[in-house]
Amino acid sequence: MDIVLGQYLPGNSVLHRLDPRIKFISLFALMIVVFSAWSYLALLIITFFTAVLVLMSRIRVKIYMKNTGIILGMTMISALLNLFYGSGKPVFSWGFISITEMGIQNSIVVMTRIFNMLILSTCFMFTTSPNDMTYGLQSLLKPLKRWGVNVDDLIIMITIALRFIPISLTEANKIFNSQKSRGADINKRGIVNKIALFIPIVLPLFASVFRRAYELSMAMECRCYGFKEERTHLKRLETTAKDIFALASILLLMIGVIFCNKINPTHLF
Amino acid sequence: MFGIDKLISVKNVSFSAYSEEKGEKQRFILKNINLEIAKGEFVAILGKNGSGKSTLVKHFNGILLPSEGKVLVNGIDTKDEDKLCEIRQKVGMVFQNPDNQIISAIVEEDVAFGPENLGLDREEIIRRVESALKAVGMYDLRKHSTDMLSGGQKQRVAIAGVFAMLPSCIVLDEPTSMLDPQGRKEVINTLVKLNKESGTTIVLITHNTDELVYADRIIAMEAGSIFKDTSLKEIILNIEYSKALGLNSSQCLDLIYKLKGKGIDIPITIDENECINNLAKMIEEDKMCR
Numbered sequence: 001m002d003i004v005l006g007q008y009l010p011g012n013s014v015l016h017r018l019d020p021r022i023k024f025i026s027l028f029a030l031m032i033v034v035f036s037a038w039s040y041l042a043l044l045i046i047t048f049f050t051a052v053l054v055l056m057s058r059i060r061v062k063i064y065m066k067n068t069g070i071i072l073g074m075t076m077i078s079a080l081l082n083l084f085y086g087s088g089k090p091v092f093s094w095g096f097i098s099i100t101e102m103g104i105q106n107s108i109v110v111m112t113r114i115f116n117m118l119i120l121s122t123c124f125m126f127t128t129s130p131n132d133m134t135y136g137l138q139s140l141l142k143p144l145k146r147w148g149v150n151v152d153d154l155i156i157m158i159t160i161a162l163r164f165i166p167i168s169l170t171e172a173n174k175i176f177n178s179q180k181s182r183g184a185d186i187n188k189r190g191i192v193n194k195i196a197l198f199i200p201i202v203l204p205l206f207a208s209v210f211r212r213a214y215e216l217s218m219a220m221e222c223r224c225y226g227f228k229e230e231r232t233h234l235k236r237l238e239t240t241a242k243d244i245f246a247l248a249s250i251l252l253l254m255i256g257v258i259f260c261n262k263i264n265p266t267h268l269f
Numbered sequence: 270m271f272g273i274d275k276l277i278s279v280k281n282v283s284f285s286a287y288s289e290e291k292g293e294k295q296r297f298i299l300k301n302i303n304l305e306i307a308k309g310e311f312v313a314i315l316g317k318n319g320s321g322k323s324t325l326v327k328h329f330n331g332i333l334l335p336s337e338g339k340v341l342v343n344g345i346d347t348k349d350e351d352k353l354c355e356i357r358q359k360v361g362m363v364f365q366n367p368d369n370q371i372i373s374a375i376v377e378e379d380v381a382f383g384p385e386n387l388g389l390d391r392e393e394i395i396r397r398v399e400s401a402l403k404a405v406g407m408y409d410l411r412k413h414s415t416d417m418l419s420g421g422q423k424q425r426v427a428i429a430g431v432f433a434m435l436p437s438c439i440v441l442d443e444p445t446s447m448l449d450p451q452g453r454k455e456v457i458n459t460l461v462k463l464n465k466e467s468g469t470t471i472v473l474i475t476h477n478t479d480e481l482v483y484a485d486r487i488i489a490m491e492a493g494s495i496f497k498d499t500s501l502k503e504i505i506l507n508i509e510y511s512k513a514l515g516l517n518s519s520q521c522l523d524l525i526y527k528l529k530g531k532g533i534d535i536p537i538t539i540d541e542n543e544c545i546n547n548l549a550k551m552i553e554e555d556k557m558c559r
Contacts, residue, residue: 163415212369221332227386
């Protein structure tokens, strides 16, 4: 069974090799930039930036489209609806439908923003492995320790969850097949039957997961987990020139967007 | 009191799962066990299901504490909570299902889990991970995902994870029972190597006669007590013993007993090569006589 965790697509592009912390921060900064842009020029620059990132990820545009298609379609519809809500001088009116200048502006801005946000976060998901995300989080959440949040435990929880998701899925598959081979009627119709069917699959799965958890906790105890206050780490994240470059370019983008918002406020017509 | 070479001493240990205070009937899983394991030994523990062998080994590193008696590891009582970490470092444990003891999704990170817990320096962790992975022959796969490994490889990673804590003793609770023959061989060879080269004490619970060949000493358990503490020879010479202990008999042994049944006198062994040599010699002699 081939399970793709998250949406990570292994690769060796520059984006894949960026420091995950920098990627987290960048994504966050980009979100702010995207939602603070309202001038057409700024939106254009952002879209261009997104396009460059997509190219840099060395993942085919088709795959991006496949992954974001449905959500993108839905946002397009909602953006289109924006067309009809807007005050001001109507540009076009037919019966009770009237499209105003502001409606057009709104729908273009909203559409571009959502489009960029979606593609950017997909790009992040595609190029960051679950492990890298964990390391990134671990490092970024470290300051929370001061307020009594046990970041190490949190990270171990995520690590174990990541490890056990594929195992549990395989297990579920096994249980499904063995129940089927014992004559469980899997193809029953109707929602009640479907829910009833859930029981012979989910109960054994839970039993097995609890057993696993028990054994795992014992194995962890055997390896001295939880005895020392401070854990050390094998993995060390390294910020290199390309990470600095990434941050610098995002900063530049930010300044650019602010500037564009100033000189080119949305006056389409 | 005890010599320096005694690594684990079990003294009059009894263990019951139910507490008397709750008014439950006491049922002893272990009954008055006395045992000493020396440094560098390769000990195999045999016994049927429910004979208490897993319960016994869980006393070796303080996962379970005896109801009566005491267990000393390097002279430290396992009831001493302050020294529990030290004890678990000294006596590592590997379980049956490799999937349930690998914590990280990447080989080298899983091996690093123990040293990380000890709060060691990063340089020291790197050194230990490297030497542990080399010792079990998994160094080339250090960056691999743990999900993609075979059962034998996973179990070797688990052994490396324990070995990276520099234990004096590794206890393995049926480590090969979920593996295919190839994986079994890998794991056993690794254990023999660790025992010979690093002088690590190995305590191996097994049902497989083939795996007993390497053991210096065999402890057979039955119904919560030690039934025999002897050498391999004595166990296999006695077919009743093997049967009583629920041993999976080996092909080699089966053949020897069948030949013996036909009136052919052949020395008992479970080492395949030795058996082949013996047979060859007998056939040779037979030809000469004719």
